[in-house]
Structures are given as C-alpha cells and as structure tokens.
Amino acid sequence: xxxxxxxLLNLLISEHIKTAAPIGSKLLSSRENVSPATIRNExxxxxxxxxxxxxxxxxxxxxxxxxxQFYVDNFxxxxxxxxxxxxxxxxxxxxxxxxxxxxxxxxxxVVDLADETVIVAFDKHNIxxxxxxxxxxxxxxxxxxxxxxxxxxxxxxxEVVNQVFDRINKVEILIGxxxxxxxxxxxxxxxxxxxxxxxxxxxxxxxxxxxxxKNLALVEYIxxxxxxx
Numbered sequence: 001x002x003x004x005x006x007x008l009l010n011l012l013i014s015e016h017i018k019t020a021a022p023i024g025s026k027l028l029s030s031r032e033n034v035s036p037a038t039i040r041n042e043x044x045x046x047x048x049x050x051x052x053x054x055x056x057x058x059x060x061x062x063x064x065x066x067x068x069q070f071y072v073d074n075f076x077x078x079x080x081x082x083x084x085x086x087x088x089x090x091x092x093x094x095x096x097x098x099x100x101x102x103x104x105x106x107x108x109x110v111v112d113l114a115d116e117t118v119i120v121a122f123d124k125h126n127i128x129x130x131x132x133x134x135x136x137x138x139x140x141x142x143x144x145x146x147x148x149x150x151x152x153x154x155x156x157x158x159e160v161v162n163q164v165f166d167r168i169n170k171v172e173i174l175i176g177x178x179x180x181x182x183x184x185x186x187x188x189x190x191x192x193x194x195x196x197x198x199x200x201x202x203x204x205x206x207x208x209x210x211x212x213x214k215n216l217a218l219v220e221y222i223x224x225x226x227x228x229x
Contacts, residue, residue, distance in 0.1 A: 001049070005042050006074070008032065009051055012043075013063045013071045017209055020139045022060035065176035068186070068208050072173050079217040085113050089225065099194060099229055103202070104128055110204065110218055114211075119181075121161045121201040129157065135185075140207040146184050153182045161201065164189070168201060171219050173212060181205055188215045190223040202226075 001009075011031055012023045025039040032039065043061055046052050051067035054060075063071070081089075092105045100122060107118040111131030119129045132154065141147055153160065160180050171190040174180065179187050181203075188204045202222050204215045 001070075002042075004032075004034070005046055008039065008042050009046060009063075009067060009070065010075045012052065012061060013067060013075075016062055017211055020209060022055055022062050024060035027060075063208075065208060068175050068212075072175065072212055076173075076216065077213050079213050081214075081217050081221050085109075085218075086221070088113065089221070093225055093229065099198070100128075102229055103200070103226075104130075106222055107131075107202075110222070114204065114214060114218055116210065116215065117205040119157065119161070119201070119203040119205060121165060121203070123198075123200060124162050124165045125158060127158055127161055129154070135206060138207050138209075140184065140209060149184065150182055165201060171216065171223060173216065176208055184208070186210050186212075188212070188219045190219040192223045192226040194226055194229050 008028055011028060015023050015027065025036045025043060028043075029036040029039045043052065047054065047061065050064055051070060052061040053064055055062055088109055089106060092102060092109060095102065095105070097105070103120050103122065107120050107128065107130050110116065110118050111134060115134050117129065117131040117135040119127065121127050135141065135150065136147055141150070164180050168189050168191045171188065173186065173188050175186045177183050179185055181187050184207065185205055186208045187206075190202045191199060192202055193199045202219055204210075204219055206215070
C-alpha cells in the first residue's frame with residue numbers, strides 16, 4: 001500500500017471511530033491538503049483492495065473488517081490512561097474487598113468511563129458481565145438482527161469464554177470474524193494473574209468501530225494492576 005493510501009486509511013478510520021458516519025473525500029481532502037479528485041482515486045483503490053466500502057450510494061466510505069485489522073496492526077499507539085481514570089481505579093484496587101468484588105467494581109468503572117461492555121471471567125465457568133446497554137445503544141446496533149445475534153452470544157457466554165480461556169495469554173485484539181463474541185464486534189481481551197496465581201480474563205467488547213487505543217490501554221492497565229491483588 002502506498003504511503004498516501006496508508007495516511008488516508010488511518011485518517012478515515014480515526015474519523016469514523018469518532019463520528020460513526022461515512023467519511024467523504026471533501027473531509028479527507030481538507031485534512032490532507034490534496035485535491036478531492038486525487039482522494040477519490042485513492043479511495044477507489046482502497047475500496048478495490050477491500051479496506052473500505054460505500055454503505056450507500058453518494059455516501060462516504062467506512063472501514064471493512066480488513067481495514068480495521070490493518071489499522072490495528074499498523075497505527076495503534078501505546079497510550080497511558082487518563083490520570084483521573086487511574087485515580088478512580090486505584091480507589092477500587094486499594095479497597096478492602098475480596099478479589100471478585102474488586103474485579104466487578106473495576107469492570108463497572110471501565111463501563112462508566114469507556115462507554116463499553118465488559119466481561120470478566122474469574123475462571124472458565126464463573127463469568128460476570130456489565131454495560132450491555134452500551135453495546136446495544138451504538139449506531140451499529142440499530143438493526144434488529146444484530147441485536148438478536150448478540151443476544152444469542154450473551155446467552156451462551158460461558159461456552160464462548162470456555163473456548164478462548166486457555167488460548168489467551170496476553171492482551172489481544174480480535175476483530176470481526178476473529179472475535180469469538182460475534183462477527184459484528186471486536187474485543188480486547190487480557191489474561192490477568194493475581195498474586196495467589198489465580199488467573200482470569202478481562203474483556204472489553206464493542207462494535208468494530210471501537211476506540212482501540214483507549215480500550216487496549218485500559219485492559220493493559222487492569223491486567224498489570226491485578227498482579228498485586
């Protein structure tokens with residue numbers, strides 16, 4: 001892929017993650033200081049390669065699963081979480097609570113701060129989830145069939161977690177068809193290890209149009225923080 005196409009794809013996906021709207025050539029042209037005609041040609045090539053598509057006639061473009069995967073593989077930046085978020089998490093981590101309550105409270109904090117859904121697997125068969133309404137209120141889930149598909153996944157959450165529990169050893173991002181929680185979503189999964197050597201999974205689940213930088217930073221922080229619990 002040419003450098004200009006890489007830059008355009010990065011910009012297009014970054015803007016789409018923020019706005020949830022198709023991104024047109026005019027916006028990209030104003031940001032890249034390149035003529036709209038040149039942008040259209042490059043977008044045509046990106047579409048031909050399968051990185052973006054046009055959801056409606058006369059609309060801008062949105063990323064495909066392949067596009068998101070390219071973005072995660074090439075443009076993801078290592079980020080620190082906000083200091084206010086860190087303070088909020090530290091209060092939970094320092095509270096005199098049992099480990100299950102600590103994990104549940106951390107999950108609730110992530111749901112409130114990140115506006116996503118969180119799944120905690122204490123082990124293969126003990127699972128907690130919260131913030132499901134955050135998933136269903138995203139624009140992507142305006143279609144009834146997507147809600148139905150995700151509801152089926154939630155109904156069989158223990159089976160899905162059981163399938164992935166042993167094969168997740170670090171923090172991973174699984175997108176679309178690679179995501180065990182549904183093709184229409186992405187997940188950021190981290191295997192955590194407690195001081196007593198118990199381990200589990202901390203998972204942020206959202207649409208493919210999720211803030212990967214932020215969610216990766218959150219799961220990394222939670223995973224590292226739990227070492228002392």
